[in-house]
Amino acid sequence: MGHDYNAHNRRTFMKATAGTMAVGALAGCLGGNGNGNGNGNGGDSITVPGLYDESGGTSDVGRPTAIGSRDAITYFNENDLIPQEINHPNNDYAYEVPQAQQYYDEYTSGSEPPMIIGWGTADTEALSGTVAEDEIVYVSASYSANLLTEEAPYNFFGNLDYTSQARAHLKWIADNDAEATIAFIFSNNPFGQAPVEGGKQYAEELGLNVAEDINLPLDANSATTQLRQARDADVDYLIHQNTAAPMQVLLSDREDIYPDVTVCGLTYTVDEPRIQESPENFEGVRYVSAFRTFQGALDSGGDGTSMIEENFEREGRDMDDPSVANLNYVRGCIHGLLVLKGLQNAIDADRDPTSGSDVRQSMFDIEDDTMWDLAEPFTYTEEDRRPTMTGRLFEVSDGSFEFDTTVELPRRDDWIGL
Structure with a gap:
């Protein structure tokens, strides 16, 4: 099955953008499965941290979502979908707002990542002003309409509010x-x-x-x-x-x-x-x-189907085990795709993919995008960050x-x- 990823040649990209990329030590764990607190954006990686609930009040849906995002990022790295690795340090904040704030402070100490994958409404809303000040695109699993206002300009999500x-x-x-x-x-x-x-x-x-x-x-x-x-x-x-x-x-x-x-x-x-x-x-x-539901994602036959099938095969996951093979896993994959597309769009537009403000501008290049056939078409504009009304x-x-x-x-x- 063909993949329309708009990925650039790694060598060409590095030559063209060497002067604009942030240089620093590789921090945290490469790929999508590590837990760490690295925050550097090195020349061979872009750091996009994650805050997940895998043991708290919403962990019943939070855990498969987290697995979906981590699996997706591993897939992007293994298939060289952007010229740099996506470094994804991530932690379980157990649905506790103070814990989310602590991890956020660790992720942003030193150099600031261009994007973060977050989770709940209480913590996402609590951090919305901070991420705007820090100019960090925050893709979360909270679909609160409050995150669509001018007071939360760096928040994005992938669903109906x-x-x-x-x-x-x-x-x-x-x-x-x-x-x-x-x-x-x-x-x-x-x-x-x-x-x-x-x-x-x-x-x-x-x-x-x-x-x-x-x-x-x-x-x-x-x-x-x-x-x-x-x-x-x-x-x-x-x-x-x-x-x-x-x-x-x-x-x-x-x-x-x-x-x-x-x-x-x-x-x-x-x-x-x-x-x-x-x-x-x-x-x-x-x-x-x-x-889509999990079965709907498999039935869609698009690039999302290929990714999910490869992820499950790579990790030895059972397609018949609904504890992971469910729609929340698809949700997590969509969060990963929003990260990928924000970075890809920045690269395609000759913007700096390590700059949160540049990546935010690049999110508005997402137009009528079905997220690899996993969702209704998403479109984001400066005036309206609702991805869909369907x-x-x-x-x-x-x-x-x-x-x-x-x-x-x-x-x-x-x-x-x-």
């Missing part, structure tokens, strides 16, 4: 069940709260009935109280912003308390491991994302994702940051 994920569900509900009552159920933290205000405004605009908010913590072991609240309010659809673990708790209690309610999950609430573990609980659950809607049936339809949302300026 959380609020627009909710809007995609709400548009589908309004089109198919116009008299319905909806409610938001979420964990009471910055991640959980992110889509609620803007989502409720859009629900009211669509003429849907909106019930009181319902809180379901990340570490919940029961959802009976929450389901009774939904039942007492005659809620037809719960818009759920959480991770897969509390989603499983919610669905395991649904049959006994309120089997008639339809749960509409946002991007971290549903994945292949949970569906396969308890398919009867997930039956009929609706889901939204802008990128939601891919799925329904869980017989223990697997069934693609339903796409929802095209308007690119409204008043939704930026909300």
Whole structure:
């Protein structure tokens, strides 16, 4: 299968850009699997550190995402997709904001990397002002609309923002069940709260009935109280912003308390491991994302398929093991691809790929890009860093994702940051 990587010849590039590349000692571990705190951008490497949650409150989805990003970077290095190696020191910050800040300070001491791969909403938002001051492009797994404002100019992500994920569900509900009552159920933290205000405004605009908010913590072991609240309010659809673990708790209690309610999950609430573990609980659950499930990625037949297959073969991973072979792995690969494309675009435009400001400018050269056929087309502009307004809607049936339809949302300026 051919690869359209736009990679330059290594020798030509090094000759042409030797005067602009930062020179320093190689720091950290080369490739994508090392844990270290190196931050130098040496002549034969570009350092792009990573902050991952592999043991904290969101590690159920964080670990496969981290593996996907590390695997992708290893693949880029092994295939010489840019003239320099991507050095990827990375750490598990266990979903603790102070720990994220500590690692960030270590990554940026001495010389500053052009890009960082981050993770959660609380830590990404907390660091957004700092990365802007330091001029470091920050690609994270937080899809908070707050990261699209002028106050966070160096933040980028690869999905519908959380609020627009909710809007995609709400548009589908309004089109198919116009008299319905909806409610938001979420964990009471910055991640959980992110889509609620803007989502409720859009629900009211669509003429849907909106019930009181319902809180379901990340570490919940029961959802009976929450389901009774939904039942007492005659809620037809719960818009759920959480991770897969509390989603499983919610669905395991649904049959006994309120089997008639339809749960509409946002991007971290549903994945292949949970569906396969308890398919009867997930039956009929609706889901939204802008990128493909794991099987969808394999079926796409594009460059992303080749990368994933080679990654799994290289690392001895089992395609039938859903703990890694799931959509969060695809998510991680997309984060890696955003890094690759930012660096490639800088090189192609004769900018400095070790300069965060140059790489940021190069992110705006991403236009109608399907991320190697793993996602809906992404486009970033200086005025609008929302990568897409297209939601891919799925329904869980017989223990697997069934693609339903796409929802095209308007690119409204008043939704930026909300």
